[in-house]
Amino acid sequence: MSQPTNIFALLDQNGPFRVDDEPEGGRLFSPRSRRRLQELKKNGLVSKYRVIRNQIFELLGVRSFAGIQDLLDRPEQRPIVEKRAYMLLGNMFGLAGNEREVIARINSYSRIADGVINYLRARVLANYASYIEMTNEIDSTRSPVELLLILFDDRYHRKARFEAKRKLILMNLAGAIDQRERETEVEQKFLRFLGFLNDQVWSRQAKIGELEIVYLHSRHHPESFACQEVTVKRREELPSQPGPGEKITMIKRRCFPWRGREIPVYVSIRKKPPEAKVLKLLRKGEENPAVAVDDELGLMAVVDSPMEVKIFQQHLTASAGRAGSLMTLEDLSDTLNGEEYRSANPGSSARTAMxxxxxxxxxxxxxxxxHTNESFLNYIYQRGVSHDEYEVKRIFDSGVARLLFPCDIYEIDIGEKKEALIRWFRSRIEEI
Structure with missing residues (x-):
């Protein structure tokens, strides 16, 4: 990740906004302040510093760093400051409702911020969870004012103050995403999309939610672990134990009608959760969800053959027409025929077929x-292509791992653990 100049510059521990052993005191003519000013000028961040400083003063209702110290020394003032801060933030994010509802909504951004870190600890970085565990006091703090004051409170260790700053930044991104979702009515669109699928796309021969369980019995290349052969089987047709290089993958399929036939399809429908959207903003180095998150609603389908891929697309177009809407296809990419997959996303593989x-x-x-059954299995299992590997690569190749868990704070160079994590995920894929 290049030197950030947007909100992510605040997280960069190699930049002028780093968290030092002692909190920022605001003394204008100290050697430390002069060094910090030189760094800000060198990185073109003087204006950014002034904007952030003024926002902090406005949110806390103070005029200087001395006013922040006064708030730290007089905790009885904080309820008044917090009430005003919640009102300001609620208006900034366009939140409707009474005071309690606004506070609850802003506090929910705290849960999303914690969810981003907890997801990485539990999933991609699970092997190093103990190294990157969050400080208890930061984990349990929801108030933006309390988190801000921790940044300037010398009683807190540097790690806790870094995590308070990180949580505030993630909360800000969560708020921007929530505002975007309300403006674009994502929740209502998702329900409409589900209704469209049930009313127009899926077979009327089955009840809503009725699925058929089948198994993909596949054989994989010993070196690349790419799928070489796949057969759809029922449970009673499976071998008692898969052989070397074989996998058994359960899928639950429904059907869609096509010219008098019922074509089976495995479907996974999703509305991207806010934690995933926050991570996407971080990976792209983009503060604006309208620019970075273009896949809020999504569907993945798996059919038996390349011909049925085209049939499914035609069926979708015809279904939209029956629902009274033209369907146009944008950003079409077909790599099922062996062409390289072109993507600017960090960590993506040119061998991805879809x-x-x-x-x-x-x-x-x-x-x-x-997907076809074959490309779907490669998406799960193939070396260098599998989604588990892609999750690891995109967190590391985008620089997000080092940005969220800097070495000088966590005493582990998380950026060096990429290959070890990929090997661990590979062993899980190939040995289970």
């Missing part, structure tokens, strides 16, 4: 990814 497009219909823009 049929991907965005469908604009009924006031929605939905991401569709359609």
């Amino acid at each position: 049929y991907k497009f965005f469908a604009r219909m009924g006031g929605m823009r939905v991401e569709f990814i359609v």
Whole structure:
């Protein structure tokens, strides 16, 4: 990740906004302040510093760093400051409701911020969870005012103060995402999308939610672990134990009608959760969700053959027409025929095979990814392509791992653990 100049510059422990052993005191003519000013000028961040400083003063209702110290020394003032701060933040994010509802909504951003870190600890960085565990006091603090004051409180260790700052930044991103979702009515669109699928796309021969369980019995290349052969089987047709290089993958399929036939399809429908959207903003180095998050609604489908991929796309287009809307396909990418997958996203593999497009219909823009059984199994299992590896690579290659867990704070160079984590995920994939 290049030297950040936006909000992410505040997280960079190699930059002028780093958290030092002692909190910022605001003394204008101290050697430390002069060194910090030179760094700000060198990195083109003087204006950014002034904007952030003024925002902090406004939120806390003070005029100087001395006023912040006064708040630290007089905790009885904090309830008044907090009440005003919640009102200011609520208006900034366009929150409606009474005071209690606004406070609850802003506090929910705290849970999302914690969820981002907890997801990484439990999933991608699970092997190093003990190294990057959050300080208890920061984990339990929801108030933006309390988190801000911790930044300037010398009683707190540097790690705690860094985590308070990180949590505030993640909360700000969560608030921007929430505002965007309310403006674009994502929740309502997701329900409409589900209704469209049930009313127009899926077979009327089955009840809503009725699924058929089948198994993909596959054989994989000993070196690349790419799928070489796959057969759809029922439970009673499976071998008692898969052999070397074999995998058994359960999928639950529904059907869609096509010219008198019922074509089976495995479907995974998602509305990207706010924690995933925050991580996407971080990976792209972008503060604006409207720019960075273009896949809020998505569907992944798996069919038996490349021909059925095209049939499914045609069926979707016809279904949209029956629902009274034209469907247009945008950003279409078809790499099922062996062409390289071109993506600017860090960590993505050129060998990824899929049929991907965005469908604009009924006031929605939905991401569709359609696989054959073979490409779906490669998406799960193939070396260098599997989604587990991609999750690791994109967190590291984008610089997010080092940004959220800097070496000088956590006493581990998390950026050096990428290959070890990939090997661990590979062993789980190939040995289970």
